[in-house]
Amino acid sequence: xxxxxxxxxxxxxxKLEALVHDIYSELVEDACLGLCFExxxxxxxxxxxxDETDQESMKEFEIVDQxxxxxxxxxxxxxxxxxxxxxxxxxxxxxxxxxPHLEKCLGMGRNSSRIANRRLASNxxxxxxxxxxxxxxxxxxxxxxxxxxxxxxxRKSDKNQNSPRRxxxxxxxNGDLVNSISSETYNKYNYxxxxxxxxxALSPDExxxxxxxxxxxxSEHTKKMCTRSQRCPQHTDEQRRAVRVFLLGPSASLLPSAxxxxxxxxxxxxxxxxxxxxxxxxxxxxxxxxxxASSKASTNHSDSRRPKKKKKTSLGLNSGGGGGGGxxxxxxxxxxxxxxxxxxxRPKVATPSxxxxxxxxx
Amino acid sequence: MSKDSQMRAAINQKLIExxxxxxxxxxxxxxxxxxxxxxxxxAHCKDVIREKGxxxxxxxxxxxxxxxxxxxxxxxxxxxxxxxRIRAFLAQHAAL
Numbered sequence: 001x002x003x004x005x006x007x008x009x010x011x012x013x014x015k016l017e018a019l020v021h022d023i024y025s026e027l028v029e030d031a032c033l034g035l036c037f038e039x040x041x042x043x044x045x046x047x048x049x050x051d052e053t054d055q056e057s058m059k060e061f062e063i064v065d066q067x068x069x070x071x072x073x074x075x076x077x078x079x080x081x082x083x084x085x086x087x088x089x090x091x092x093x094x095x096x097x098x099x100p101h102l103e104k105c106l107g108m109g110r111n112s113s114r115i116a117n118r119r120l121a122s123n124x125x126x127x128x129x130x131x132x133x134x135x136x137x138x139x140x141x142x143x144x145x146x147x148x149x150x151x152x153x154x155r156k157s158d159k160n161q162n163s164p165r166r167x168x169x170x171x172x173x174n175g176d177l178v179n180s181i182s183s184e185t186y187n188k189y190n191y192x193x194x195x196x197x198x199x200x201a202l203s204p205d206e207x208x209x210x211x212x213x214x215x216x217x218x219s220e221h222t223k224k225m226c227t228r229s230q231r232c233p234q235h236t237d238e239q240r241r242a243v244r245v246f247l248l249g250p251s252a253s254l255l256p257s258a259x260x261x262x263x264x265x266x267x268x269x270x271x272x273x274x275x276x277x278x279x280x281x282x283x284x285x286x287x288x289x290x291x292x293a294s295s296k297a298s299t300n301h302s303d304s305r306r307p308k309k310k311k312k313t314s315l316g317l318n319s320g321g322g323g324g325g326g327x328x329x330x331x332x333x334x335x336x337x338x339x340x341x342x343x344x345x346r347p348k349v350a351t352p353s354x355x356x357x358x359x360x361x362x
Numbered sequence: 363m364s365k366d367s368q369m370r371a372a373i374n375q376k377l378i379e380x381x382x383x384x385x386x387x388x389x390x391x392x393x394x395x396x397x398x399x400x401x402x403x404x405a406h407c408k409d410v411i412r413e414k415g416x417x418x419x420x421x422x423x424x425x426x427x428x429x430x431x432x433x434x435x436x437x438x439x440x441x442x443x444x445x446x447r448i449r450a451f452l453a454q455h456a457a458l
Contacts, residue, residue, distance in 0.1 A: 032432035036424040039407045
C-alpha cells in the first residue's frame with residue numbers, strides 16, 4: 001500500500017493519532033531497552049557500581065547548601081583576613097601582602113638597594129630632595145593593610161621600631177633615636193652582595209678596586225654604580241671625583257699633592273692618590289662602608305694627623321711610577337700606584353696585568 | 363484490520379527508509395539524558411539489581427522492571443515534541 005492512498009481525514013484522524021502514539025511508545029521502549037542493555041552489560045562486566053562508595057563517606061562528602069558556607073561546608077572567606085607575623089619586625093601583615101613586605105623588611109630583592117640607600121640617607125640627614133623622594137615613596141607604599149596599620153599605631157611605642165617604614169615615620173620627630181635604630185637594622189640586614197650593583201654592600205677593599213677600574217658614578221634613579229670604564233661618556237669627571245670622595249672619605253679631595261698641581265686637568269692622579277692614601281691609613285682603622293659614608297664629618301678631624309704620612313708615601317710611589325715611564329697616561333699611573341700599594345698589603349688583590357704594567361714602567 | 367496493519371507496516375518502513383526513525387531516536391535519547399530521565403532510571407536499576415543480587419540479574423528482569431517506569435518518567439514536553447515530529451512526518455509523506 002502506498003502512502004498516497006492513506007486516508008488522512010475524517011474518522012481516520014483518531015486512527016492516525018493512535019498510530020502516532022504507537023510510534024512514540026515504540027521509541028520510548030527502544031530507549032528503555034537500550035538503557036537496560038547498557039546497565040546489564042555494566043553489571044556483568046562489573047563496572048556498574050564502581051562510582052559508588054559506602055554510605056558513610058557519601059554522607060561525609062555530601063554537598064553542603066547553606067548560606068555562608070561553600071559546598072564543602074567551610075566558611076569560604078575565612079582566609080580573607082588572615083594575617084602573618086613578620087619574623088623580622090614582628091608586625092602582623094595581611095597574608096596577601098606578606099611576601100612583598102618581607103622583601104622590603106629584610107632588604108632583599110630588586111628594590112632593596114633603594115631602601116637601603118634610603119636608610120643610609122636618613123642616617124646622613126641628606127639633602128632635601130632626598131627626603132621629598134621618601135615622602136613620595138610613603139604615599140606609594142601600600143605595604144600594610146588598613147587593620148595592620150591601626151594595630152601598629154597602637155603598639156608604636158614598644159618593640160616594633162626597626163622596620164624601614166617605622167624608622168621613616170619616626171624620623172621627623174626623633175632623629176637621633178631613629179638614626180641609631182635604622183643604622184643598626186641596616187648593618188644587621190645588609191644582604192646585598194651583588195658585585196657593582198650596590199655600593200653599600202661592598203667592603204672598602206672591593207670598593208677601592210672597583211673605583212680604580214670603573215666609572216662608579218652612582219645613579220640618582222637606581223642608586224647603583226655605573227659599571228662602565230673610567231672614561232665613560234655619560235658621567236663627568238666631576239661626578240666621578242665626587243663619588244670617590246663620597247665613598248672613600250673626604251681625605252681624597254682634601255689632599256692636594258704635587259702631582260695634582262702639575263697635571264690639574266687629569267682627575268685620575270688625585271683619585272689614585274686618594275685611593276692610595278686611604279689604603280695606607282686603612283691599615284690601622286678598619287672602616288665599614290656605612291661608617292665611611294655616614295661619618296663624613298667625623299673623618300675630618302682625623303685628617304689633620306695624616307698629611308705627613310700620606311705625603312711621604314705618595315711621593316715615594318710617584319717617584320717609582322712616574323720617574324721610570326717619563327710621561328705615561330694618568331690612568332696608568334694611578335693603576336700602578338694602586339697595584340703597588342695593594343701588592344704591599346694584599347698581594348692577591350693586584351691582578352697580574354696591572355703589576356706587569358708597573359714592571360714596564362720601571 | 364489487515365488494511366490497518368498494512369498501513370502501519372508501510373509507515374514504519376517509510377520511517378526507516380527515510381532515516382526519520384533514527385533521527386527521532388537520537389533526538390529522544392538526547393532529550394532524555396538532558397532532563398535527567400536516564401539518571402533516574404539508572405538509580406532505579408541500581409535498586410532493582412541490589413534487590414535481586416548482582417549475579418542473578420537478567421535483561422528480561424530489567425526490562426520488565428524498568429520499562430513501565432521509564433514510560434511514566436518521560437517529561438511532557440519531550441513527549442509533546444516527539445509526537446509533533448511524528449505527526450509532521452506523517453502529514454508530509456501522506457501528502458505526497
